[in-house]
Amino acid sequence: MDKLLTPSAGQTHLLLGNEAIVRGALEAGVAFATCYPGTPSSEVPDTLYRLRKESPDKVKYYFEYSTNEKVAMECAAGAAVGGLRTLCTMKHVGLNVAADPLMTLAYTGVNAGMVVLTADDPSLFSSQNEQDNRFYARLSGLPMLEPAGPAELKAMTVYGFKLSEELGLPVLLRTTTRVNHARESVTFAPLGKVKTKAEFKKNPFRFVTVPAVSRQLHLKLLKSYEQAQAISEASDLNPITGKGKLGVIVSGVSANYVQDALDDLGAKNQVKVLKLGLSWPLPEKKIVKFLKAVEKVLVVEELEPIVEQAVKALAQQNRLDLPIAGKGPGLFSRAYEYNPRLVRDVIAHYFGFKYKGTTALKLDDTPNLPGRPPNLCPGCPHRATYYAVKQVVGDQAIHPTDIGCYTLGLLPPISMADFVICMGSSVSSSGGLNRATGKKVVSFIGDSTFFHSGITGLINAVHNNHDFTLVILDNGTTAMTGHQPNPGVDTTAMGDPTTHIDLEGVVRGLGVTHVTTIKPFKVRASIEAIKEAVDHKGVSVIISKEICPLFGRRIAPKSRKPFQVNLDKCKGHLDCINKVACPAMFKEEGKARINPLQCIGCALCAQICPENAILPVKAEG
Amino acid sequence: MKTQRIVNVGVGGQGNLLASNLLGQAALEAGVPVVVSEIHGMAQRGGVVESAVLLGGAKSPIVSDAEADIIVSFEPVETLRILNKAHKGTLVITNTRPLPPFTVAIGQAPYPKPDEAIKFIKKKVGRLVAFDGQELAEKAKNPLSLNMVLLGALFAVGELPVPVKTMKKMIKQNSKERFVEANLKAFDLGFQAAAGN
CATH class of the missing domain: 3.40.50.970 (Thiamin diphosphate (ThDP)-binding fold, Pyr/PP domains)
Known part of the structure; x- marks a missing residue:
């Protein structure tokens, strides 16, 4: 049996962030899951799919790969309004596709816990942009959870279902690549009971969003926002640690960089840290209290200065004139992910700590290196x-x-x-x-x-x-x-x-x-x-x-039948290499050669060769 | 416990992510605090694959430039490319068997001479352990066991807080039955090669 299906509590496993989401969902008794795959979210649905396939008698949830994210969101919305605990996963740009249903699902709300995973990709490891999906919490009015690593990711997935039911709203779980694709030890709680059938009570004044209904629903959503904010104020997911007259406000994986930085700098007794785990609605009162207790604040958040601007606005409203910074020259950038050294350097620079770290090697005499961009596979x-x-x-x-x-x-x-x-x-x-x-x-x-x-x-x-x-x-x-x-x-x-x-x-x-x-x-x-x-x-x-x-x-594994170049026939036109660049081919002494370990025998090059010099290995005999 | 920052680099398909994952599991089993990070997706289509293992209590899952204590590289050009992560005290363990990228095959760029590459690296870092790991993988009768060879080398010279027997237990538990023997052999061959290097 897969470790993720361990029914009891107590075991500790090294889990990928995305596996931790699955375990969290199982502990919460997830009954329904939809998705559209996309890096860095894909291992969540792939793990749900694999568990279903390998242990059909052990798992009780329904799972589908939907045709796109909008469809996934709408299908999940149906299940959650119908009373089942539901998980819906996608990458950050997928939420653009699903934004239409999400905005109005926030109005109707749900009848059972619904967690929506949005997996952001700062530094664009595998994406066409690096948009900051924390804006979607602000845009939709829905609460957002931001874990710093796999262990929190599991805990927050479980909590997300609970919070969703408390508020009657879907909850956004926002990760970044470094959370989804990190592994750390995660301790299991028992698997949850799964309720697989529920009843839908018709209520057009809640679920049919004609203008007259939605005008009321918007007010209701604003009320829920206040309720969510009160929860955020009291939440232990927004802890203050450390002590001192300097302050850091941080969310997501950067919280780990900040911890390591303060360790390295020996500054734990000088810097207080407010970590935002339930990051929307912002715990405004807690933030103001935090601002009043420190003399200078640095906001550490990847991508857009969302929290920074909110904190500055709160300071203005409360007539606090302490320096508050985040993005800017010599500080943090709005582009790309952060890393431990960068965060340590900025903290040291902003607060005036001294640190002597390792020095980069002088590498300007490195020989020119051939690039290794990703490429279509041999035989693609x-x-x-x-x-x-x-x-x-x-x-x-x-x-x-x-x-x-x-x-x-x-x-x-x-x-x-x-x-x-x-x-x-x-x-x-x-x-x-x-x-x-x-x-x-x-x-x-x-x-x-x-x-x-x-x-x-x-x-x-x-x-x-x-x-x-x-x-x-x-x-x-x-x-x-x-x-x-x-x-x-x-x-x-x-x-x-x-x-x-x-x-x-x-x-x-x-x-x-x-x-x-x-x-x-x-x-x-x-x-x-x-x-x-x-x-x-x-x-x-x-x-x-x-x-x-x-x-x-x-x-359907079948044996490969690789091709090879007859060197007597090859006249060195190299059309095979110059026009298709298959990774199985290389040039040696002006002639084309084929790596038999990589060639799968698609025969494309054989049909291109003007000398018919490329033949299956066995035909050459 | 002292933090050890280990970066594994290689080419898609060489088993680098599995090596990091197994080391992570061995650390967990041995009670050593560990964080691992990987990159999946587009980067894997024949491109460079990098992963990191942080032992000893760091919370951050990645290693910044100039902060790797150990670099384990599956391919010599990738060793050169990842030197931005090294500092002058870094231990570098590298396979010396080239796996030329297709940009070399189509004549876009030459592949650096392996001997000169090794000399260059040796000059820059604290310690270099370089050997043909692919040959040892083939000797162990599993050409895909380069990752085990390099794990063996890492355990020979890395002064890791994880016992060898715990690492071997994880290899045993996580290898397909028909590969267990070859993988353990590959680990041992890598260990010996590095210990004598």
């Missing part, structure tokens, strides 16, 4: 599709692309990514780019992203007579985030059989008349089909269908 079908499209349209077409592994088509020698802003934007922006420039537009989107938010854009394109070719890269999975199923596959996350949603049928149903499905590793036939699609006036769609090889190997 996206590479073949990109190659075929380039043979048809050359370098002149514009290529809106989307969010997934295929965004790596950005890199040379493929260089076929010209515009991407969010999930689904490839489809919708194509019409705008084409009408603005009159240029040929061939855009790219993955199957999961197409289901997520490409469909509405395609309807728009057909209805408004746009003119472009959309290539749907159908690899049968959500590859980038770890191979989660999507509506195009044959079983649900519960393991039940499901209706296979046929991509070509969907596209035709949306009114696209020119639709062709290609097998990208059949290079010549693919090029022919793409030529026809690109020549078609209006919206045309190419579905490039080939399973993700990583995923394929996992679900």
